[in-house]
Amino acid sequence: MTDQEIEAIAGGYHGDAFAVLGPHAIGTARPEWEVRAFLPQAEQVEVAMNGNAVPMERVHNAGVFTAKLGTRQPSPYKFRITDYQGRTLEAEDTYRFSPLVSDFDLHLHSEGTNYEGYNAFGAHVVTAEGVVGTRFAVWAPNAIVVSVVGDFNDWDARRHPMRLREGGVWEIFIPAVEAGAPYKYAVKSRYQGYSQMKSDPYGFSMEMPPKSASIVADIDSYEWQDREWMERRAHTKTLESPISVYEVHLQSWVRDENHYPLSYRQLATRLVEYVKRMGYTHIELMPVAEHPYAPSWGYQVTGYFAPTARNGSPQDFMYFVDCCHREGIGVIMDWVPGHFPKDAHGLAYFDGTALYEHEDPRLGEHRDWGTLIFNYGRNEVRSFLISNALFWLKKYHIDGLRVD
Template identity: 55%
Template sequence: MDFQLQAIAEARHHHPFDYLGQHPAGQEWIIRAFLPQAAQVEVLTPTGWEPLSRMDAAGLFAIRRPAPLPQPYRLRWQAGGRQFEIYDPYSFPPSISDFELHLFGEGRLWEAYRMLGAHPREQAGVQGVRFAVWAPNAERVSVVGDFNDWDGRRHPMQVHGSSGVWELFIPELPDGTLYKFEIRNRATGAVLVKTDPYGAFFEHRPGTAARVYRSRHQWGDAEWLRQRAAWDWQHAPVNCYEVHLGSWQRGPDGRFLSYGKLAERLIPYAKEMGYTHLELMPVSEHPLDESWGYQVTGYYAPTSRYGEPDDFRAFVDQCHQAGLGVILDWVPGHFPKDDFALARFDGTALYEHEDPRLGEHQDWGTYIFNYGRNEVRNFLLANAHYWLEEFHVDGLRVDAVASMLYLDYSRQPGEWLPNRHGGRENLEAIDFLREMNIFVHERHPGALTIAEESTAWPMVSRPTYVGGLGFSMKWNMGWMNDTLSYMENDPIHRRYHQDMLTFSQVYAYTENFVLPLSHDEVVHGKRSLLDKMPGDAWRKFANLRLLFTYQATHPGKKLNFMGNEFAQGREWQVNSRLDWELLDRQWHAGMQRLSNDLNQLYRQEPALHALDFSADGFRWIDCHDADQSVLAYLRQDQHGDCVIVLLNFTPVPRPGYRVGVPKPGFYREIFNSDSAYYGGSNLGNGGGAAAEAQSWMGFPHSLSLTLPPLAGIVLKPQ
């Protein structure tokens, strides 16, 4: 047996196109086909079918002819009592260009997902699927699937020189075909079966194979995208409803709702409630429900739990046509160790670092991407582009940014390696985040990037050209932690902790902040927001109404997790739906009405959103009344139009409470969280109050007001 045949038979051949297919042989031409299950093989010639001779016991068949056949040519064979006919895959030359490979090697192939993965296409007039995968340390890579009985000997791929990219066109494969890549490591000879890193669709869990997929969706959101490109988001209302699609609602049998059913129910609900955006917890494919989507194994595939990729495209399309944006949670900080996915992909640390001091999150049991490797950085940059380009999403909320920025994140001394300057900053990750933000904002005007970053890293949401990371916005974790800690205090003790509320103004404009009350605050024993509030049932609901009023009127864009809006009583559980039946109870229904009215107020009053990121939009009226636990402040827009906010954090009503205001006239009470409509005690100011010519707190005029207990009021000068 010659060495090439032996390599083919043992599934070790690096360049199968050098041997299989049609080749000159002296004055003749030889056609070789390796079909180990076949009993006999024929090739279609201009004069009909001609038989190939079996050359060895392993399954090599060959025929010599005086002249070459036009390519591609067809083979016919019999195996297991059945007859098969197909174009020979090895009669189609590789089609990936050197320019694509060059850009990929430099980390600049922004649409790498069009080169790598499985792509239905026509080649030489024949429909089929082109497969490509990056596995530079492989001796041999094959496409395996139902179509070849998952036999890695049948469809070995061709490598493109030193690029590490392997390619094979398999004709006449239908959409929906299941496939994986079988990889033989060059150094050890170990054989791995891996799913496609660029797979666009996956079989339903617990299966892990990718599916060949062809999108047929016709978009109808051109007007939305046009308006988004010109959107002045810094001065516009942004109010996100954070949703886990699998547990928002479910069918009567407890099964997941499809993307289509979610579109029918979730979009009208979020729109009616006054939110501007849905922020979806990760929809990228993941094997374990309990990971909430943060352990991603299919970065380029919407999860098949809820339907096909085009079903998700239709969901986003319908959101846009309803005037609702879509932001996705994106997880470039780590990936799981599942054997079938990215981990040790070609038998080596390919996507991750080899050294666990750089390449592993011990707390999470996951690997860290090697951001310094061009092809890995390209994988992630192209992935960001993919969701924005192919699914028209309006932004990416980047998970766990702090874990990317610091080499010593959640590590003890000796468990991490310093950077080349001896510091703790992950320089490669910083460069990646900056490059990602520049790319997104240049290619997708109006799209947002939002950092979940919990440290004091400077200028996260400042442009890269002034030294920032380039994010549009950053979650204000300090505000969230301080506010919830304050609210958990019994009101009698709050007078000693007023600084937990006032401190936010010290740094409120150092970043473009989002105020998050997210899923992380209502899991793992932290209790629901309602259950965090102190006191009896009435006080719990009043406190929560007050918290939402404070969030809505404090500078910064807004985010609330599903269930918060109607005071879900228990912690969120990923495997069950929200307790929608609570809306049959007056207090929960009142909380939902309050959430709706606050959302509408935030959207309709420019004073509450136009200068969210500027100190010009906020002015303390009184932040010193700690003894009565009252805050009073003014919010205003670019034109000086303002609203007055007063918050009473005790259950004691405050009649005759005097507060300074900037101008004379009547101040209408446009919101009161103590309204009976929301479940409150209905104490207020009879529609408003007239300013008196009495200076107070540095203002030329003042109001005498009644502050309801555990409540916030908003007044607007007429």
């Protein structure tokens, strides 16, 4: 590890942290293993392994540590960290884990055919080598460094720089990060010194606006009760079936006694009862995906994979759809792939370049709305949008999309 590498790690601008941090074999004939870490919160660190503890040497005041472990490849280890308040804890080393996103997913993404990109990108709670944590993945090909930041690392972009994969995809597995954790991506561009905290394009949940962090969310554990509806839907000739649609904006349909929007679970009772009584077959929801500007009625989306927190959690929205189906009511959702807002935390200028939008403002800007237009000719953008459409149909059992 050179002085330049140490300075780059400590300064948060090294583009390949996995080449420096974690376990590394030094030498060729009889290599010796060395473990390196950046732990700015630590006063002292030990490598705990097989019942033994090897002290780490501080090689930079900012918190870069190293330890030599001998000629045998180290078995799984943990850091035993003593902080400046004298507290001691053990932590896994993020930089000892191998990549988790498959090469095939990356290939499909670059080809424009990863129609289930939501399974590869975003934040997923997984178990790697017996360790529970969250796997993060984001596309930012023109970044020199992308880091995950959140409460778990004091929002310090130096702590968890990601691994660059094929096609400009960055990924990392962070142990012990669980569902409910807020996070963003700290993106440093190779152009014009651009640096910005970004929400996750594939994030499954977001904070209540005006806050804008993504939230690690569990969207796979909900126990659906609409099997009969889904089986019938699969065999129904939709275009030959009668339909009567009630269009509704959930935040303004009915308010509670304090003038707050009803929750998804409250709507599952009150709205569904009303729609059934009036004889409608379907509810059409004006955009549900997260959006920062309430007066837009949801038509300026920043969280394409996240139901708005104004009415509750992802599982609350699943409950709403589930209740609709159990009462024989279909759910159509307004879907907005036509444009997106310029908010700094969103898709706009994501990695310091026109990544999701057209660079040419004649093609990339909707001047009437002051919004940006997707570059539909770009493979990765097509993967994103098609994945998003299918995501709502598959994960949330939405019955149809009205495209805006």
